[in-house]
Amino acid sequence: MIRSTHLFTLLIVLLAAMFTSCSSGTMEIDIPEDVAELENVAVYSGDAAPLHDITFKRQARFGDSGDIYIGSMAGVAVTDDGTLFLADRTEAVIHIYSASGEYQSSIGGKGEGPGEFLSISSVRLYNGKLFALDTQQQRVSVFDAAGQSYLRSHTLSGGTQDLSGFPVAAEPLSDGRFFVLYNTMQREDEKFYRRYMPRIMDAEGNTLASEFIEFPRSEMLMLQSDNMIRITSLPFLGESHIGFNQNKEVVTGFSDRLLLHVISLDGDTLRSIYHSNSPPLLNRAEMLAKIEDETSRKEISAMDIPETRQAYETFYVDDENRIWVSITTEDIDVNDWWVLSESGEKLSEFSRTATDRVMFVNADHIYFMETDEDTGLQEIVKYIYSFDG
Structure with missing residues (x-):
């Protein structure tokens, strides 16, 4: 009732x-x-x-050049003047480009010293500073965005004994206070589950608040061989997605349906958005054919696979609190993107290759991670966009 x-x-x-x-x-x-x-x-x-049509005009690309090689793109951050910071997870370096796509320099590098990384998970800009998360070292390194010089580091594990898992996202709330998302693993009998756990931490790594939001857990697949155990996600079973808006509020949803919640840092659900789209049917044979690893394919084929795919693959919250959602379709190679207003109205809709990812959006530009058809290499492509009608 x-x-x-x-x-x-x-x-x-x-x-x-x-x-x-x-x-x-x-x-x-x-x-x-x-x-x-x-x-x-x-x-x-x-x-x-949708209320509007949307048009895109390509402006620049950012990626490999004669000077650099990019191993794995972890994220981008863009300043007001268009300077782009591109984090390379595996090479543990942050490359810097001009607004037109010209390579300028880099910061960081492999190591455990000040301003060095073992890997980079994400980069954020706040108050003229660049914050880069190193998941393996569990710390955030801070650089001056204009001068590109190293300033300091913040530990994310030193002030409390109850931490579990590893930090996968760190959103600066101030110069010395962070919203940190931990990736934790749980085991029940022979099944493994991933659950995200939020914490607010200070500059010394002390936990100021924890577990004020309870995210649904996601079932994982464990692959075991003679000398290693690998645990991987299964998106078709659904997983939590989490973003952050300009009001310092958490936007989150579980991908089995398009139901998003906006939650305060006190843990209060402020509002929710629901769209009644039905997830597309899951073509079992087509899905298994796309899994290159034979061990993974064999293990997944023996599972009780659901009849439908996830409702969406990911979303991104831009600097005007619009939500860009990647909606799955019957064509496994194509996704529909919905642009939702802060209140949830469908502002616009467009289609793109399913492997494309939105990396950054501001009031005028959107940056997609795309795969070059000729080289097979990933690159960041910048477009200017506008809503028509």
């Missing part, structure tokens, strides 16, 4: 959903019971037409 405090909000949402459905010529929205019970939830039809 729906609580009376929810009833007025729910009636408004239902009326809005029915209006959207009627105006777009589709059937009324079938709202799951748990979604209907949420407070402050905006419900939309997944079949609703």
Whole structure:
């Protein structure tokens, strides 16, 4: 039974959903019971037409050149003047490019000394400083973004005894306070699960708050050989995705359906967004054919594989709190991208190769990680975009 405090909000949402459905010529929205019970939830039809068309114009590319080789792209950060910092996870270095794509210099490098990395997981800009997370060393290194000089490091593991797993994301909340996301593994009988655990930490690595958000766990696949054990994710079983908006709020959802929540750093769910799109059917044979590793293919083929794929693969929150969501389609090689407003309306829609990833978006430009058809190498491609109509 729906609580009376929810009833007025729910009636408004239902009326809005029915209006959207009627105006777009589709059937009324079938709202799951748990979604209907949420407070402050905006419900939309997944079949609703977007409000605007979107156009893209390619402007620059960033990647390998005669001067550098990029092993594995971990993330990018872009300044207001268009300077781009590209983190290479395996080479443990951050490459710097001009707004037009010209290579300038690099910072970091392999090592355990000040300003050095064993690997780089992500890069963020805050108050004119570049924050780079080294998961293996469990620390954030800070550089002056303009002068590109090393400033200091912050440990993410030294001030408490209850830490488990490794940090996979570190969002600066101030110069010395971080929202840190830990990747933890749990085992139940013969199955392994991954769960993200949030913490707010200070400059010395002390935990100020922990586990104020409970993220759903994701089932993992364990592959065992004579001399190693490898645990890998299975996206078709669903997994948590997490972003951060400009209000210092967490945006999160589980990929089995397009239901996103905006949560404060106190752990309060401020609002939710639901789109009624149905995940595409999972073609078992097609999915297995794309797995190159024979051991993985054999183990996955023996599993109880679901009938549908995940509803979406990833999302990105831009600097205007719009949410760019990569929606899966019946064509495993193509994804539809939906651009949602902060309140959840579908602003625009476009299609791209499924391997493309949004790495950064601001008010005017979007940066995709793409694979060059001729060389097979990954590169960052910058586009200027605009909404029409």
